[in-house]
Amino acid sequence: MNLQRRSQLRRELRAHAGHWRELVAAHGTPLLVLDPYRVAAQYSLLTEHLRGFRLHYAVKALPHRAVLTVLAASGSGFDVATSAEVDLVRRLGVPMERCIYTHPVKKPADIDHAYASGIRTFVVDNPVEAQKFAGRDSDIEILVRLAFPNPAAKSDLSTKFGTDLTEAELLVKHVVAAGVRFAGFSFHVGSQGSSVTPYRDALRATLELTRHVERTLGLHVSTIDVGGGFPVSYRDDMPYIGAIGDVVDEVLGRHREYTMLAEPGRFVVADCMTLLTSVVGSATRAGRTWHYLDDGLYGSYSNVMTEDVHPPILALSELDGDGDDEDLAPPLEPVTLAGPTCDSVDVVAADYPMPRLAVGDVVVSPTMGAYTSVTASRFNGIAETPIVVATDRV
Ligand SMILES: Cc1ncc(COP(=O)(O)O)c(C=O)c1O
Structure with missing residues (x-):
């Protein structure tokens, strides 16, 4: 994802950040937020x-x-x-x-x-x-x-x-x-x-x-x-x-x-659903940073595996503030974002630019409505990600 697209998404999504934090506080993660x-x-x-x-x-x-x-x-x-x-x-x-x-x-x-x-x-x-x-x-x-x-x-x-x-x-x-x-x-x-x-x-x-x-x-x-x-x-x-x-x-x-x-x-x-997932653990492997999320390829990111479609991924913290000033945007470093299952296939994105992340931080993927939850499996006994219907209008 180029920086221009990332800035565009930050601008578009910023208004939802507060509501998403409330939803995470109420329901936890992973969570799919559907906007009818x-x-x-x-x-x-x-x-x-x-x-x-x-x-x-x-x-x-x-x-x-x-x-x-x-x-x-x-x-x-x-x-x-x-x-x-x-x-x-x-x-x-x-x-x-x-x-x-x-x-x-x-x-x-x-x-x-x-x-x-x-x-x-x-x-x-x-x-x-x-x-x-x-x-x-x-x-x-x-x-x-x-x-x-x-x-x-x-x-x-x-x-x-x-x-x-x-x-x-x-x-x-x-x-x-x-x-x-x-x-x-x-x-x-x-x-x-x-x-x-x-x-x-x-x-x-x-x-x-x-x-x-x-x-x-x-x-x-x-x-x-x-x-x-x-x-x-x-x-x-x-x-x-x-x-x-x-x-x-x-x-x-x-x-x-x-x-x-x-x-x-x-x-x-596609545009009507946003995934909120959070960092469960982080590790350094062969000098690279890995973050493990609570949703992955066998769950809502099934579109990555079945369709080779790659949704944008941002940190919720990137949506803080109300300015459009890109100079204030956090520095990004390439990381691997992996899913929660205990196998090696479940990697959502590799060499993907993210700001600094810690355990518990929320990660946001917009454009997660099409061929996502519907093609998800229950591998490792992981429950399907709940969908909440959003009632905020911004
Ligand atoms: C017969 C048929 N019509 C429509 C669609 C929807 O296609 P899309 O989601 O690309 O618009 C599909 C997708 O598999 C299909 O098989």
Whole structure:
């Protein structure tokens, strides 16, 4: 993380420091602090920049009730991938036609359950999956998921899901033969990519394919679903969401003939949760300073291990004071920050600049909402980090 980004974060986070100290005094650490207002703000940014889209929040990123409730009240739809996620959304009382079921490979029982719950839009990416819809009700609509490889993304989903473009037309025929409605195409360009080019390339190719199947198969294509993947600035700046909206307008024009869907996960929730963890012990090993925290890779920092995403880390003491004067910022020295488990993999950051830290000092990681607590394990019997919903407004 460069110094400029660190100063920016210090300025942004300073106003929360007092409340975080109160929360640590009340609940201890580790603690995840969830700000539902931020969820609403991110959702509204998406509606502003993805003009005319129907948004379906990817529940998997953070299925916390406070998040789902805010989004439901904002009018968001939901992207679900399992029966458990269907039930979670249904319990909110959301009209289930606002949901799409996007897992390309599912058990027939999961299709039954989603359909009985009111979901009508499903995704397939192979003929075996298309055949699971044969004999089902004709009000089901199917999106065919396309693969667009993107090795530059942190998670390139095309390695596991999506049909090759050359096989897409045949798959559309399988869908039609199953007796359900072919609605259109979906894709996911990979999560946390550093460029908007994959969106441009995928949209162009999808548009070309759409026109091709309309022409050759005489089908009406109603829907294009651009998936998720919208990047978030962790330690480094990433493309602004407006740049992706502009790419959509550039390729499809402002007045589109298609219903446009998106399935944002990370973008909606990454910024809404902050981890407060504290130093449990410190040691010098081979001349380097190590600090051991009470949360780590097998806990809330699971995103570091599963996604190679690196959230910013600051000392809470860096947020003291009210000035912006960087000359007053504490000196930083490279340290290793390790997690609490009794193994050697659990290292959150190495050679990472931190101010002087002592046992009991609190360390702060913002941007900890997406794919963090939800992918954490209970390794070594360590309890999951509690989430408190923040009620302060600064
Ligand atoms: C089908 C599907 N849609 C949407 C998402 C959300 O992606 P992101 O969090 O990158 O926006 C995912 C993530 O795995 C996904 O698999």
